[in-house]
Amino acid sequence: MNETFNTKGTARAAVPSPLIESNRVEGTAVFDPSGKHIGSIKRLVIEKMSGRVVYTVASFGGFLGLGGNDYTIPWNKLTYDVSLGGYQTDITESQLKGSPPFSQDPGWDYADREHERALNDYYDAPYYWR
Amino acid sequence: MNETFNTKGTARAAVPSPLIESNRVEGTAVFDPSGKHIGSIKRLVIEKMSGRVVYTVASFGGFLGLGGNDYTIPWNKLTYDVSLGGYQTDITESQLKGSPPFSQDPGWDYADREHERALNDYYDAPYYWR
Numbered sequence: 001m002n003e004t005f006n007t008k009g010t011a012r013a014a015v016p017s018p019l020i021e022s023n024r025v026e027g028t029a030v031f032d033p034s035g036k037h038i039g040s041i042k043r044l045v046i047e048k049m050s051g052r053v054v055y056t057v058a059s060f061g062g063f064l065g066l067g068g069n070d071y072t073i074p075w076n077k078l079t080y081d082v083s084l085g086g087y088q089t090d091i092t093e094s095q096l097k098g099s100p101p102f103s104q105d106p107g108w109d110y111a112d113r114e115h116e117r118a119l120n121d122y123y124d125a126p127y128y129w130r
Numbered sequence: 131m132n133e134t135f136n137t138k139g140t141a142r143a144a145v146p147s148p149l150i151e152s153n154r155v156e157g158t159a160v161f162d163p164s165g166k167h168i169g170s171i172k173r174l175v176i177e178k179m180s181g182r183v184v185y186t187v188a189s190f191g192g193f194l195g196l197g198g199n200d201y202t203i204p205w206n207k208l209t210y211d212v213s214l215g216g217y218q219t220d221i222t223e224s225q226l227k228g229s230p231p232f233s234q235d236p237g238w239d240y241a242d243r244e245h246e247r248a249l250n251d252y253y254d255a256p257y258y259w260r
Contacts, residue, residue, distance in 0.1 A: 017241035051183035111147035
């Protein structure tokens with residue numbers, strides 16, 4: 001898995017890179033606290049001005065029996081784990097199922113601050129804005 | 131251009147969103163200080179741990195006669211301009227042409243800190259790491 005992150009067809013030393021290209025984040029695994037593979041990242045949601053990743057859209061379908069829905073979750077609910085080669089989260093299946101519907105809506109309007117407030121409140125995540 | 135950022139097939143109010151999904155950053159325009167369209171972003175390079183965008187890979191070919199090469203440039207050399215609907219940079223054509231060759235190498239190994247140092251020094255950009 002590390003090789004996938006570190007090289008792009010080259011044969012350099014397999015030192016784990018702290019960096020990853022956005023087009024390679026898609027598909028990165030998400031694990032639960034016990035290290036079980038529960039989903040994967042589909043895309044990142046970035047604050048344009050600062051360049052900070054504030055949310056991720058992740059797919060948990062097929063792992064939790066959630067029917068393949070995508071869920072928008074606050075970025076800080078994910079922790080990158082080098083040994084797992086992916087992100088770990090403490091979000092539970094029931095939390096995902098009960099999350100605000102717009103977080104599963106591919107047409108979600110990111111300009112709606114009230115929606116964002118509800119999402120961050122739901123996951124007890126700090127607002128990324130002032 | 132704003133509509134492209136804000137909506138995904140929905141017809142909501144066209145309030146400029148401060149957020150953008152990673153799969154929609156590709157293709158975002160890059161402008162010079164005078165507002166001239168000089169290139170476009172191909173992908174972002176993200177520090178996995180923090181979720182910060184630290185570099186962008188941008189294509190300037192066709193605009194500066196650089197032969198379509200991609201260049202890795204420090205993220206903080208770009209400033210998002212809402213009115214332009216894209217990123218503005220003060221990097222010049224001659225700077226790009228003289229930049230470290232690895233920044234144009236699609237097989238660039240991001241684990242090589244010395245390469246990163248050279249790149250950031252070249253553009254007089256602060257290191258994003260400690």
